[in-house]
Amino acid sequence: MRVCVIGGGHNGLVAANVLAEAGVEVEVFEARNVPGGLADSREFKGVKVSRASYVLGLMPSSLVKKFGIPTIKQDPFQTLFVDGKVYPFWREPEKRRKELLTRGLELFPEFDRKLLEFKKMIDEEFTFLDSPPSMEDVKEEAKRRGVEEIMELSSGKFLERYLPKELHRAFIYPGMYDSPAYLVAYFYSPQWSVVPGGMGTIGKILAQRAQSLGAKLRLGNLVSRIEAEGGRIKWIESGRKKFQFDAVISATSPLVTWKLIGEAPKVQSMRPHWVKYNMVFREIPKLPEALKPFYASILDIEAGELLFHSASDDSLGE
Ligand SMILES: Cc1cc2nc3c(=O)[nH]c(=O)nc-3n(C[C@H](O)[C@H](O)[C@H](O)COP(=O)(O)OP(=O)(O)OC[C@H]3O[C@@H](n4cnc5c(N)ncnc54)[C@H](O)[C@@H]3O)c2cc1C
Incomplete structure (x- = not known):
């Protein structure tokens, strides 16, 4: 063939x-x-x-392993800096939940558990199939695992249940709050790594x-x-x-x-709401003191995301 x-x-x-x-x-x-x-x-x-x-995290970990893709596992994998407050996301789930709980995100542990359970469901039941599952199949399995809200709510409504508004943009792109909540699960990846x-x-x-x-x-x-x-x-x-x-x-x-195949597109093309600039700095720009311990992480600040991985990457990547 x-x-x-x-x-x-x-x-x-x-x-x-x-x-x-x-x-x-x-x-x-x-x-x-x-x-x-x-x-x-x-x-x-x-x-x-x-x-x-620029970061690896959505490729199934079985494939990352199979193909021997090298990664730098920066820890925390991501750090949010919002309204002068720092929120580090550690790789280890219990450490992450405890830290964010002490930083005032009372419902974060439940939010985190639900997203990870949903992702586990996709990995275990709905990846590498011979034919696509129906929406009903996925909803039923999500219900069985207690995560059906991720199939039912919009991203915005789901985030409202668990996190203060100012943090929402870190979990879904602004402008996508009406999209289904399973996109929040899709983008949330404690596996984010630098290559x-x-x-x-x-x-x-x-x-x-x-x-x-x-x-x-x-x-x-x-x-x-x-x-x-x-x-x-x-x-x-x-x-x-x-x-x-x-x-x-x-x-x-x-x-x-x-x-x-010569057919008219059946969907409207999406206009992204964001722009990516690649910049190479002579030196690390001045950032708030509070962020210093987290320079090895992906820093999510008001202006966008910053990655400074050359410090730990001898191939001078990123
Ligand atoms: C700015 C930006 C940042 C992103 N950041 C991340 C991130 O950090 N992490 C992440 O996981 N995802 C990220 N994504 C999404 C990710 O890049 C894509 O989901 C992924 O690359 C898709 O891979 P693909 O192989 O399906 O498609 P592509 O990588 O788009 O590959 C499609 C290929 O098809 C070729 N092609 C197109 N038309 C033809 C044709 N007619 N004939 C022959 N060849 C053709 C193209 O040249 C291209 O090489 C980002 C996307 C963008 C735009």
């Missing part, structure tokens, strides 16, 4: 690894000249900076591994069309050439996929 993966971001590359491992003949078509997609590093004067995605050399390290590792298993990586190959007939793939087009495969996996965005 011959399979084509469109898009050599980390999801396409994971697919290529899994398929090649199973003995499938696989080719990845990637438009850019480097693999990794948004898991990508750039170098400025010897300092490597993650171009887009030495920046996120591009992930792209490199996955690409090399897929190639060593026999997958073919076609960089600089933009796919312009997927042609199907009667529910079967006929060919894909790249650089005015047609290529035939038994199956095609599109690991590009749904919008791109719809365009490639």
Whole structure:
């Protein structure tokens, strides 16, 4: 069987690894000249900076282990600085809950337990399935585990139950308060870690591994069309050439996929409410004294997020 993966971001590359491992003949078509997609590093004067995605935490830990992705586990994994108060989020759950309780977040322990139980449910019951589960299946299992509110409420309403308003923005992007509360669980990850050399390290590792298993990586190959007939793939087009495969996996965005199959997008494209600037500092900017013990953490301050991991990363990542 011959399979084509469109898009050599980390999801396409994971697919290529899994398929090649199973003995499938696989080719990845990637438009850019480097693999990794948004898991990508750039170098400025010897300092490597993650171009887009910058911390690892949403990839299932089984895959992080399987692919041997190196991580720096900064502890606390994140520190919030809101209205002059410091809230450190330690990796160890009991330490984290105790500390935030003593800092006045009375309902944090329950909030934290519920989010982690929900994530455990997704890992144990709803990851790597042959077909997608129904919403009802997920709701039922969530109820069985006592976390059904995460399937029922909006992000804003769920956060209101447990945390003061000024902390909400640390758990969901402002502008997304009406989105379902399961997105709060999705973004909340005590696994957030920094990757030495920046996120591009992930792209490199996955690409090399897929190639060593026999997958073919076609960089600089933009796919312009997927042609199907009667529910079967006929060919894909790249650089005015047609290529035939038994199956095609599109690991590009749904919008791109719809365009490639020649249909109008079925969703409105989302306009992000935020901008990311990559900056390389000569020295650590002056921050409030109270934050000094937490410089190894991701610092979440009013102006955005700051990462200073070069201090602990000898590859000069981030
Ligand atoms: C600014 C920013 C910061 C983020 N920060 C984080 C973070 O810190 N941690 C985190 O976990 N997530 C973060 N995310 C989200 C994360 O980056 C994405 O969820 C993840 O990279 C998606 O991976 P992917 O492989 O699905 O897609 P992508 O990484 O987008 O890869 C898709 C690939 O497909 C290629 N492609 C597209 N169209 C075609 C075509 N027609 N033909 C051939 N190739 C094509 C693209 O060039 C690209 O390489 C961030 C996203 C952004 C934008």
